[in-house]
Amino acid sequence: MFDQLTQQPKDKILALMQQFREDPRPGKIDLGVGVYRNAEGVTPVMRAIRAAGAQWQQDETTKAYTSLAGDAQFLDGMCDLILADTAPRDRMASVATVGGTGAIHQALELIKSANPAARVWLSNPTWPNHPAILRHVGLQAAEYRYFDNESRAVDFGAMMTDLQGLAAGDVVLLHGCCHNPTGANLTMPEWTELAGLLLSKGAIPLIDIAYQGFGDGLDEDAAPTRMLAGKLPEMLIAASCSKNFGVYRDRAGILMTICASSADAALAQNNLATLNRLNYSFPPDHGARLVGLILSDPTLRADWQAELEEVRNGMLTLRTQLADALQIETGSNRFGFLAQHRGMFSRLGATPEQIETLRDTHAIYIIGDSRMNIAGLNAETVPLLASAIARAGI
Ligand code: PLP
Ligand code: TYF
Numbered sequence: 131m132f133d134q135l136t137q138q139p140k141d142k143i144l145a146l147m148q149q150f151r152e153d154p155r156p157g158k159i160d161l162g163v164g165v166y167r168n169a170e171g172v173t174p175v176m177r178a179i180r181a182a183g184a185q186w187q188q189d190e191t192t193k194a195y196t197s198l199a200g201d202a203q204f205l206d207g208m209c210d211l212i213l214a215d216t217a218p219r220d221r222m223a224s225v226a227t228v229g230g231t232g233a234i235h236q237a238l239e240l241i242k243s244a245n246p247a248a249r250v251w252l253s254n255p256t257w258p259n260h261p262a263i264l265r266h267v268g269l270q271a272a273e274y275r276y277f278d279n280e281s282r283a284v285d286f287g288a289m290m291t292d293l294q295g296l297a298a299g300d301v302v303l304l305h306g307c308c309h310n311p312t313g314a315n316l317t318m319p320e321w322t323e324l325a326g327l328l329l330s331k332g333a334i335p336l337i338d339i340a341y342q343g344f345g346d347g348l349d350e351d352a353a354p355t356r357m358l359a360g361k362l363p364e365m366l367i368a369a370s371c372s373k374n375f376g377v378y379r380d381r382a383g384i385l386m387t388i389c390a391s392s393a394d395a396a397l398a399q400n401n402l403a404t405l406n407r408l409n410y411s412f413p414p415d416h417g418a419r420l421v422g423l424i425l426s427d428p429t430l431r432a433d434w435q436a437e438l439e440e441v442r443n444g445m446l447t448l449r450t451q452l453a454d455a456l457q458i459e460t461g462s463n464r465f466g467f468l469a470q471h472r473g474m475f476s477r478l479g480a481t482p483e484q485i486e487t488l489r490d491t492h493a494i495y496i497i498g499d500s501r502m503n504i505a506g507l508n509a510e511t512v513p514l515l516a517s518a519i520a521r522a523g524i
Contacts, residue, residue, distance in 0.1 A: 143497060150495045158493035159511050161502040164474050169508040176376045178434035182420040195412050198403040200226025204418040207425030208384045212369055216356040223399035224386040225406055226413040230340045230370025233385040236405050237336055237366045238267040241301055251302045257310045277312045282467035282479055284314045298332030306339030307351035308473025311501035315472055321354040325361045340370040343438045345472035363390045371421050374438055380417025448507050455516035474505050480524040492518040
């Protein structure tokens, strides 16, 4: 039987992670996988997670199963965090999922159950798991242009032109903030124009929000999602707690749907619980439980927000430092986009050969599409990277 299997393509990001580990050169720099690291190169357990974990260890009375939908405190807290008072609670359904990836998977399965003919539109480029999971679930993909390789900003005109091709019932996957892999994001007026187009076409947004709090702040990063929730009758939101709570391996995420009526919401809730059961029964509890505790405890929440702000501001400082260093190295402003981009990533716009040079000659690891993780840098490595970029002729 097993000899009938075919070799599966590797995930390029995870493959690069492995290649970096095996590189014996001291001083190698990892700007590959999207994991936050502090100036010491450590992905820390956040203070509030540690405190909530210690408290939960005392308070936890059982490891018996929870419910198919997951912990209510987590679901409520995340709904508030993302949608605040724009949440139409009576028209919403939600379930805890296996990380943000699990939320995307369940979203696509729900779409397939409701409308197997729906096309799901993806930005070009997007996170490689989007098209991969879409194919796996068996939905039809479509693509919209997103990034202008010259300016390294969003090509909003091209995006809107492509989305003119939307049919009623199609789904548009949008990165809620901090676009992965480009770092380039729509402005608020552009988001509003996009909302008008989706509304006029009868299309449904699927928001993937994996970096809330990594861009301009918790509320600022959620503003496009909140605006869309206020304007559109239906939408899906797949959120990850991996980055903003630093609970990567605990696998905490949530899928929310906003429906046209409370009757539809009840139906969606019933289907979401069933999808959890069919795929893995109960969602993981531990990470979600700690997130729920933090969001509902004012002291823990304040400390979490303070640490998240430190993380966010640290990345903004690195962006400015790198843009400044590159201005000096190259005598031009062409890397100014680095300070405009938001989140962990920026697409440099380098060729695969230049990326190879950075890796082979300078031991600097960047994804082949020239995405780099800003959080992999620190004050000492910024000038090294700037000089290597200039020498590689990028
Ligand atoms: N969506 C995007 C755009 C991501 O970059 C990630 C990666 O972390 C995820 C979703 C899912 O994250 P996780 O499954 O680790 O929560
Ligand atoms: O884009 C990234 O680097 C993160 C982490 O299959 C990641 O989102 C990368 C690949 C993958 C799962 C997570």
